[in-house]
Amino acid sequence: MEKISRREFIKYGAGGLTALVVGSQMDWLENTAEGAVHVQTLNFHITDAIKDMVTHNSLNPAQCYFWIYKEDRFPPECPGPTIFTTQGDVVRVVITNDLDEPHSFFIPGIFNSGPIAPGQTIKKRFVAKKAGTFLYYDNLNAPVNRVMGLHGAFIVMPRAPRPGHNFTPYERPTPQVQMLFDDLGTTTHFPGLSWEQGDDSVTPHTAPFRQYIWLLHQASPRLFRDVGELPSNRIYDRRDFVLEFLNDSFIATSNDNRVTPINDQFNHKPHFFTINGQSGYFSHHNPYISPHQRVGEPVVIRVLNAGLWMHSLHIHANHVYVIAINGRVQSNPIWIDTFDLYPLGTFDWLVPFTRPPEVPNTRGIGFPDPPLTCLANPQIQGSTPHPVWPPLEEINLFIPAVGTRANPADPNSPDISVQLSPLCFPMHDHNEPSQVAQGGNYNLGMIAGINFTGDRTLPGGIITFPKAPLEHPHNETGPAAGHEDH
Numbered sequence: 001m002e003k004i005s006r007r008e009f010i011k012y013g014a015g016g017l018t019a020l021v022v023g024s025q026m027d028w029l030e031n032t033a034e035g036a037v038h039v040q041t042l043n044f045h046i047t048d049a050i051k052d053m054v055t056h057n058s059l060n061p062a063q064c065y066f067w068i069y070k071e072d073r074f075p076p077e078c079p080g081p082t083i084f085t086t087q088g089d090v091v092r093v094v095i096t097n098d099l100d101e102p103h104s105f106f107i108p109g110i111f112n113s114g115p116i117a118p119g120q121t122i123k124k125r126f127v128a129k130k131a132g133t134f135l136y137y138d139n140l141n142a143p144v145n146r147v148m149g150l151h152g153a154f155i156v157m158p159r160a161p162r163p164g165h166n167f168t169p170y171e172r173p174t175p176q177v178q179m180l181f182d183d184l185g186t187t188t189h190f191p192g193l194s195w196e197q198g199d200d201s202v203t204p205h206t207a208p209f210r211q212y213i214w215l216l217h218q219a220s221p222r223l224f225r226d227v228g229e230l231p232s233n234r235i236y237d238r239r240d241f242v243l244e245f246l247n248d249s250f251i252a253t254s255n256d257n258r259v260t261p262i263n264d265q266f267n268h269k270p271h272f273f274t275i276n277g278q279s280g281y282f283s284h285h286n287p288y289i290s291p292h293q294r295v296g297e298p299v300v301i302r303v304l305n306a307g308l309w310m311h312s313l314h315i316h317a318n319h320v321y322v323i324a325i326n327g328r329v330q331s332n333p334i335w336i337d338t339f340d341l342y343p344l345g346t347f348d349w350l351v352p353f354t355r356p357p358e359v360p361n362t363r364g365i366g367f368p369d370p371p372l373t374c375l376a377n378p379q380i381q382g383s384t385p386h387p388v389w390p391p392l393e394e395i396n397l398f399i400p401a402v403g404t405r406a407n408p409a410d411p412n413s414p415d416i417s418v419q420l421s422p423l424c425f426p427m428h429d430h431n432e433p434s435q436v437a438q439g440g441n442y443n444l445g446m447i448a449g450i451n452f453t454g455d456r457t458l459p460g461g462i463i464t465f466p467k468a469p470l471e472h473p474h475n476e477t478g479p480a481a482g483h484e485d486h
């Protein structure tokens with residue numbers, strides 16, 4: 001029987017929306033995974049699915065076949081749901097293998113299901129004995145089963161902070177990482193909140209324990225399809241898989257109708273680069289991927305690489321502290337804006353959410369100092385010299401001007417002005433091929449962002465930047481590539 005017959009169809013990726021909390025309910029759970037489902041047992045089926053990738057539309061079919069961990073309570077998606085738990089909690093798993101070859105569920109240093117035969121269901125329990133950032137994945141026929149999509153993030157929070165100290169993400173932080181978290185919200189360098197502090201008195205409210213998962217992956221539609229279409233008694237050679245994924249000869253894929261013949265075929269290399277299963281616009285604008293916080297609201301970003309390519313993530317607006325690499329809490333948490341991640345690796349970033357450093361302050365970059373004063377802007381009537389922060393001139397700017405119509409001759413056509421608020425900064429991968437999809441443009445690749453929605457460190461109190469009104473849904477301005485309705 002061809003396994004392809006029972007595949008499920010993924011139309012809209014959830015992109016980090018699918019979070020599960022297992023075990024005891026600790027304080028940190030309250031908001032860290034908003035919308036998360038709280039369960040006592042994980043119910044997984046190992047199955048397959050077809051997914052619309054970022055360039056998919058009626059002119060350019062771009063779908064990809066995956067093997068996935070499908071949790072009973074969620075729609076199918078690659079990666080599997082993010083699982084949050086607390087150190088010491090017992091996690092129960094019920095896993096059924098619906099595919100034609102053995103599969104497994106493996107968390108390094110924590111749990112190994114061993115091979116689960118086709119059609120078999122296993123019931124097991126294990127203890128989440130270490131706090132940290134882990135990949136769960138299928139470690140059989142490595143790396144084929146993992147790269148085909150059988151992976152997800154497993155996050156273990158510590159049960160308590162060290163006595164007399166703030167929470168960190170770890171049971172035994174180094175003194176340096178502990179000091180960093182103790183300094184958040186208590187020093188002039190880091191005014192605002194600590195990591196574990198929320199604030200319900202502001203709108204929108206600020207969650208405690210702000211944390212984000214960036215699970216990186218690469219997808220090859222033709223290679224994954226070929227693996228899926230093998231007869232049920234055969235297993236894809238893992239050496240061939242790696243060689244083809246990394247070294248298949250160059251192919252220019254394009255659906256540009258000025259080129260004949262149109263080459264919309266894929267080779268065995270990856271053509272799609274995803275964060276939590278999303279690319280481009282859809283990851284950059286996903287509130288579960290790109291942090292939206294005010295200055296003074298630090299967040300942790302946990303980054304994992306489930307694929308076979310290395311990535312080098314460059315974040316803007318803030319330098320970040322690398323607080324753990326591959327589970328090792330750092331004794332010298334370096335302050336950087338770009339960091340490499342190799343296959344199966346993880347790192348944790350602390351994003352302090354200080355004032356963006358391009359803002360000129362009396363002492364230089366990033367400090368909560370009095371901002372410098374700029375001259376009057378001759379292009380703005382009535383402009384007078386004013387402090388450069390908060391950036392009122394920028395966030396009150398609309399491009400093009402308010403009242404600009406999509407069709408200038410039709411006063412009823414949509415107003416296409418966009419407010420420059422909140423302040424959005426990009427995160428992109430310096431491994432350049434991952435910036436595109438299908439040989440396409442930059443905005444379809446492995447990107448995310450960081451958004452400044454206000455400032456809680458100003459002498460005059462907390463301000464929240466206006467949210468740009470969405471007056472014109474995309475269907476008024478013509479079809480967008482990808483994710484269109486069928």
Ligand SMILES: [Cu+2]
Nearest residue numbers: 314315428430
């Ligand atoms: Cu860069």
